[in-house]
Amino acid sequence: MSRSSAGWTNWGGTASCTPHRLSTPQSTDELAADVRAAADRGDAVKPVGAGHSFSEIAVAPNVQVDLSGLHGISDVDAARKRVTLGAGTRLHQIPALLEPLGLAMANLGDIDQQTIAGATSTGTHGTGGAFGGLSTQIRGVTLVDGTGQVRTIGENDPDLKAAALGLGALGILTDITLELVDAFAIEAVEEPGDADATIDGFLDRVATVDHYEFYWFPHTSCTLTKTNTRLPASTPASGPGAVRRYVDDELLSNSLFRLLCGLAAAQPRLVPTINQVSGRALSARTYADRSDKVFVSNRDVRFREMEYALPLDAVPDALHELRSVIDRRRHRVSFPVEVRAAAADDLLLSTASGRATGYIAVHRYHRDAVADAQGYFRDVEDIMTAHDGRPHWGKMHTRDADYLRRAYPRFDDFLAVRDRFDPERTFDNPYLRTTLGD
Incomplete structure (x- = not known):
């Protein structure tokens, strides 16, 4: 059904809109009818998931589509370890759906509030040199195209290379078929480290560890490394008890961190001191649990984020340059820098398309002064683009279409698919006009 809509703002407070109407379909046919009606009126249509993107990719000029009515498992292919999920299914709901099947997603990011459609359409990824982003797990989709036609795209259809990570530019996904793996556990080892040694050893660690990432605390030489090793599902949960986990993950990582970020926003001169204290307070811990419980971290301190994907070998040099520019330009950055990796894939607009990839993510507290945050993001972006970086969608x-065409060898192939799926640009918005061109 379609009804009048109120204003919408994303989680990070970086994008907002007031759509003319809100569509809340409960079926693919209902969605198709809404899209046809909007196309006949000449209205632009945009789906929205959890609103966890920091770009303006989900901004809806006219009609906003809420996919929460399309959720859960609709089909299971046990022999091929595949399930079909409604596009509005949240990532945090999926493990409980898969557990009775003895299956799991091969890799996850560290936030699980997104819908499966939103996560895959924007290129959400985890870390691991042998593992691709979430979109690489897709083996088929159903979507409603710009004319209101329902299209089913299977794994042998070449259009899946575009639709599996489609930016919402080809159509509105209604279901997604994922190829899964047998359920597994993970042992996580978290350790404090030295920035120079961690950065210079990054490539070796990515090559030898299942899932590796680290955080560097600006204004310090402190890092926190996280090494995840895959283990059989029968591995018992172990590690710090419930009280210690609560202290580490909630009181320190969220409640205390929020207070420190608020203090830093009010008194930026204190940021280096706060980071030095925080970085030196880091301690090692080892624990094991079901894969999703280790991959995912609870993050409720609001922030704004920029992330770039670089050729994997370029990551150490880019990080050394980032450390230098923070000192030289006297940026005051309370959030740690996050560094991860992913395998190359063959999706048209994946940030890892055609190359092994490293990811550098920078954040600012949502209440930091806007001018200070913008200056930091601008300097970071200059470094990343100098290393052939691709922005997380x-x-x-x-970045605009001219830059992105140079960054993606098959950029125009994606545009050709878009011309067939949405010739009248029913799914257009300002973000897509900038990134894909008018």
């Missing part, structure tokens, strides 16, 4: 950036 769901995070803040200023």
Whole structure:
């Protein structure tokens, strides 16, 4: 059904809109009828998931589509370890759906509030040199195209290379078929480290560890490394008890961190001191649990984020340059820098398309002064683009179609698919006009 809509703002407060109407379909046919009606009126239509993108990719000029009515498992192919999920299914709902089947997603990011459609359409990824982003797990989709036609795209259809990570530019996904793996556990080892040694050893660690990432605390030489090793599902949960986990993950990582970020926003001169204290307070811990419980971290301190994907070998040099520019330009950055990796894939607009990839993500507290945050993001972006960086589609950036055409060898192939799926640009918005061109 379609009804009048109120204003919408994303989680990070970086995008907002007031759509003319809100569509809340409960079926693919209902969605198709809404899209046809909007196309006949000449209204632009945009789906929205959890609103966890920091870019303006989900901004809806006219009609906003809420996919929460399309959720859960609609089909299971046990022999091929595949399930079909409604596009509005949240990532945090999926593990409980898969557990009775003895299956799991091969890799996850560290936030699980997104819908499966939103996460895959924007290129959400985890870390692991042998593992691709979430979109690489897709083996088929159903979508409603710009004319209101329902299209089913299977794994042998070449259009899946575009539709699996389609930016919402080809159509509105209604279901997604994922190829899964047998359920597994993970042992996580978190350790404090030295920035120079961690950065210079990054490539070796990515090559030898299942899932590796680290955080560097600006204004310090402190890092926190996280090494995840895959283990059989029968591995018992172990590690710190419930009280210690609560202290580490909630009181320190969220409640205390929020207070420190608020203090830093009010008194930026204190940021280096706060980071030095925080970085030196880091301690090692080892624990094991079901895969999703280790991959995912609870983050409720609001922030704004920019992330770039670089050729994997370029990551150490880019990080050394980032450390230098923060000192030289006297940026005051309370959030740690996050560094991850992913395998190359063959999706047309994946940030890892055609190359092994490293990811550098930078954040600012949502209440930091806007001018200070913008200056930091601008300097970071200059470094990343100098290393042939590709911006994460769901995070803040200023790149346009001219830049992105140079960054993606098959950029125009994607545009050709878009011309067939949405010839009248029913799914257009300002973000897509900038990134894909008018």
